Amino acid sequence: MPARSPLDSERDHLAASRAALRAMRADAEALDLTNVTANWVNAEVLRSEVGLRIKALADLAGTPLFFGRLDYAQAVDDDGSGHRYYIGRRHVHDADGDPMVIDWRAPVSQPFYRASKRDPQGIALRRRFGYDGGDLSAYEDEHLSDPAEAERGSALLRREIERPRVGPMRDIVATIQPEQDEIVRTSLSGSICVQGAPGTGKTAVGLHRVAYLLYTHRERLARSGTLVIGPNRSFLRYIEQVLPALGEMEVKQATVDELVAHVEVRGTDTARAATIKGDARMAEVLRRAVRSGVRLPTEPVVVVRGSRHWRVPVPELEEIVEELRSRDLRYGSAREALPQRIAHAVLVQMERAGEAPDDRVQNAVARTPAVKSAVTSCWPQVDPAKLVLRLLSDAAFLAEQADGVLDADEQRAILWEKPPRGVKSARWSPADAVLIDEVRDLVERTGSLGHVVLDEAQDLSPMQYRAVGRRCSTGSVTVLGDIAQGTTPWATPSWAAALAHLGKPEASVEELTQGFRVPRTVIAYASRLLPAIAPELSEATSVRDSPGSLVVRPVAEAGLSAAVAAACAEVLRNEGSVGLIAADARVPALAGALAAAGLTHLAPGTETSADSRLTLVPASLAKGLEYDYVVLDEPAAIVAGEPDERTGLRRLYVALTRAVSGLLVLHAQPLPGPLREAGEPAAA
Numbered sequence: 303m304p305a306r307s308p309l310d311s312e313r314d315h316l317a318a319s320r321a322a323l324r325a326m327r328a329d330a331e332a333l334d335l336t337n338v339t340a341n342w343v344n345a346e347v348l349r350s351e352v353g354l355r356i357k358a359l360a361d362l363a364g365t366p367l368f369f370g371r372l373d374y375a376q377a378v379d380d381d382g383s384g385h386r387y388y389i390g391r392r393h394v395h396d397a398d399g400d401p402m403v404i405d406w407r408a409p410v411s412q413p414f415y416r417a418s419k420r421d422p423q424g425i426a427l428r429r430r431f432g433y434d435g436g437d438l439s440a441y442e443d444e445h446l447s448d449p450a451e452a453e454r455g456s457a458l459l460r461r462e463i464e465r466p467r468v469g470p471m472r473d474i475v476a477t478i479q480p481e482q483d484e485i486v487r488t489s490l491s492g493s494i495c496v497q498g499a500p501g502t503g504k505t506a507v508g509l510h511r512v513a514y515l516l517y518t519h520r521e522r523l524a525r526s527g528t529l530v531i532g533p534n535r536s537f538l539r540y541i542e543q544v545l546p547a548l549g550e551m552e553v554k555q556a557t558v559d560e561l562v563a564h565v566e567v568r569g570t571d572t573a574r575a576a577t578i579k580g581d582a583r584m585a586e587v588l589r590r591a592v593r594s595g596v597r598l599p600t601e602p603v604v605v606v607r608g609s610r611h612w613r614v615p616v617p618e619l620e621e622i623v624e625e626l627r628s629r630d631l632r633y634g635s636a637r638e639a640l641p642q643r644i645a646h647a648v649l650v651q652m653e654r655a656g657e658a659p660d661d662r663v664q665n666a667v668a669r670t671p672a673v674k675s676a677v678t679s680c681w682p683q684v685d686p687a688k689l690v691l692r693l694l695s696d697a698a699f700l701a702e703q704a705d706g707v708l709d710a711d712e713q714r715a716i717l718w719e720k721p722p723r724g725v726k727s728a729r730w731s732p733a734d735a736v737l738i739d740e741v742r743d744l745v746e747r748t749g750s751l752g753h754v755v756l757d758e759a760q761d762l763s764p765m766q767y768r769a770v771g772r773r774c775s776t777g778s779v780t781v782l783g784d785i786a787q788g789t790t791p792w793a794t795p796s797w798a799a800a801l802a803h804l805g806k807p808e809a810s811v812e813e814l815t816q817g818f819r820v821p822r823t824v825i826a827y828a829s830r831l832l833p834a835i836a837p838e839l840s841e842a843t844s845v846r847d848s849p850g851s852l853v854v855r856p857v858a859e860a861g862l863s864a865a866v867a868a869a870c871a872e873v874l875r876n877e878g879s880v881g882l883i884a885a886d887a888r889v890p891a892l893a894g895a896l897a898a899a900g901l902t903h904l905a906p907g908t909e910t911s912a913d914s915r916l917t918l919v920p921a922s923l924a925k926g927l928e929y930d931y932v933v934l935d936e937p938a939a940i941v942a943g944e945p946d947e948r949t950g951l952r953r954l955y956v957a958l959t960r961a962v963s964g965l966l967v968l969h970a971q972p973l974p975g976p977l978r979e980a981g982e983p984a985a986a
């Protein structure tokens with residue numbers, strides 16, 4: 303019999319681990335929950351938990367159960383066992399409970415990502431596995447404590463990065479890089495902000511961080527909750543399968559607009575109005591507006607109980623209201639405290655008169671019509687949407703609240719031209735919804751989650767940062783973004799400013815510089831825009847060996863759309879996904895041209911598949927997405943689609959950095975200045 307190769311033994315371990323996983327799943331399925339608890343609610347909760355566990359234990363075809371092995375130089379456990387660990391997506395144990403595969407998030411797995419020749423962290427051997435489909439087909443060894451072995455790049459990592467990108471975003475758990483791992487494993491108490499050029503793995507790192515935190519603080523985060531915030535639904539659909547693939551089914555996802563959707567948004571603002579409404583100074587205007595209804599009492603409160611009248615005189619009532627006003631309480635909490643304070647004043651009088659009233663009497667007094675009516679006139683209820691509606695339609699009211707905060711011109715810019723009749727008929731804009739959310743929080747504290755990941759964070763307004771910040775006020779946040787990709791008029795000028803608005807000024811700012819997506823020639827081309835859009839940032843690198851292909855093709859104006867469709871047909875001959883990115887206004891014409899050329903296409907966020915690989919992407923939705931090949935239509939139109947040149951060039955930078963293997967630019971108009979070669983004519 304021929305000697306068994308190391309690969310054969312590894313395959314044996316894979317087969318045994320899969321059998322163990324099947325047994326674990328069968329155990330979970332066989333659990334009899336009929337008589338575990340008499341309580342119907344508890345039984346349902348238990349059933350759903352077991353259901354989730356069964357799902358998490360599925361042996362996903364094509365997803366390798368383990369991708370690495372660590373041999374510690376010395377035994378880790380006291381009993382001398384456990385110096386070899388297989389690292390995978392989830393923990394698998396055999397019938398005796400001994401580990402067959404260790405979760406990548408466990409502390410013993412950490413050296414798989416961090417150990418190096420310089421710092422072997424007790425590791426003698428690190429082995430990476432390569433798979434073809436579900437079959438273990440290769441391995442790669444590093445003897446970290448062997449000084450004679452030369453350090454070399456990983457072919458398996460290169461293969462992973464070069465793999466065609468059809469389908470939704472994948473996890474990167476087998477190839478997380480050391481600088482990424484440091485961010486992933488930052489402690490739950492620490493808020494962090496990651497600045498990174500396009501394709502440096504910010505989104506991937508943020509998602510893996512959530513998975514890590516859930517593993518490390520499962521119970522705490524199950525109670526408080528976690529949330530991933532992305533720029534739009536198509537982006538969220540693109541990333542939504544990463545966490546389930548890592549066994550995490552329960553992380554919520556939302557856009558900022560969805561977080562604050564207390565009213566129906568049907569309107570839009572001018573860039574100027576939206577910028578003012580998104581300015582942090584609005585928080586002060588709203589704070590004043592909320593409290594503007596508080597009035598000092600003008601009449602005493604007289605409470606009748608039986609034959610007796612108890613009278614709280616005006617000066618005493620004034621004192622109570624003033625005291626509540628001076629305290630840093632939510633408006634609603636103060637409003638709840640007021641009747642109790644007035645009732646307490648009555649109780650003191652009763653005691654002085656020799657009565658012995660208890661808490662029940664105080665509650666009864668607080669509920670009397672006299673006290674209630676005093677509260678209504680001194681501390682009226684605030685309806686957040688109605689208050690914002692009044693602020694944006696009543697010039698005198700706005701002037702009063704914004705005095706010394708917004709100048710007259712700014713006030714005019716945010717006032718509605720035609721005030722709506724009511725909250726329902728108002729054409730609320732996204733910025734208005736954020737104002738309403740701020741007022742809601744001034745009235746009643748917004749609940750905080752345990753951890754929030756905020757992706758594409760550069761685009762938020764200060765008021766939006768505040769809305770996110772209050773949703774993690776007692777938890778922590780991972781902020782991900784790229785200043786150079788800020789395309790809103792209010793995009794943040796710096797991370798320090800953004801973190802201050804989020805209420806996390808102490809968060810550390812890390813930078814990722816290694817690009818995993820964009821090939822070298824393409825990133826160099828896109829980086830020509832950097833001096834104009836973010837001069838303080840340096841050009842991203844590319845860890846990819848392939849230089850990639852870059853073609854810039856001038857075409858005649860009349861034939862542009864047809865030429866673009868033909869270019870799509872041309873690149874579709876390659877393997878992988880194709881994104882046709884164009885100015886939003888060009889999308890209908892291009893859809894027509896694609897149809898005329900007999901090419902079907904998808905909308906962004908729809909999953910690409912082997913049969914359907916072409917997506918038509920309006921430039922405004924390109925952020926965060928990636929395609930193997932990108933056909934870019936008319937750069938000048940993308941720039942012209944934005945209110946100012948810098949925003950236009952930033953939008954173009956986003957569009958230019960979506961390609962994994964190749965970029966084909968077609969233009970009839972002259973290219974925007976920074977993209978022209980020195981000495982190149984402006985006209986095509």
Ligand SMILES: Nc1ncnc2c1ncn2[C@@H]1O[C@H](COP(=O)(O)OP(=O)(O)OP(=O)(O)O)[C@@H](O)[C@H]1O
Pocket residue numbers: 462463472473474477478479482498499500501502503504505506507784818819925926927928959
């Ligand atoms: N360590 C890694 N191993 C393999 N692939 C990686 C790694 N890090 C990132 N990638 C891949 O690189 C691509 C870009 O990653 P990601 O989308 O997270 O970047 P980003 O910084 O969020 O980009 P953008 O700024 O464009 O939003 C993805 O396909 C991701 O899977």
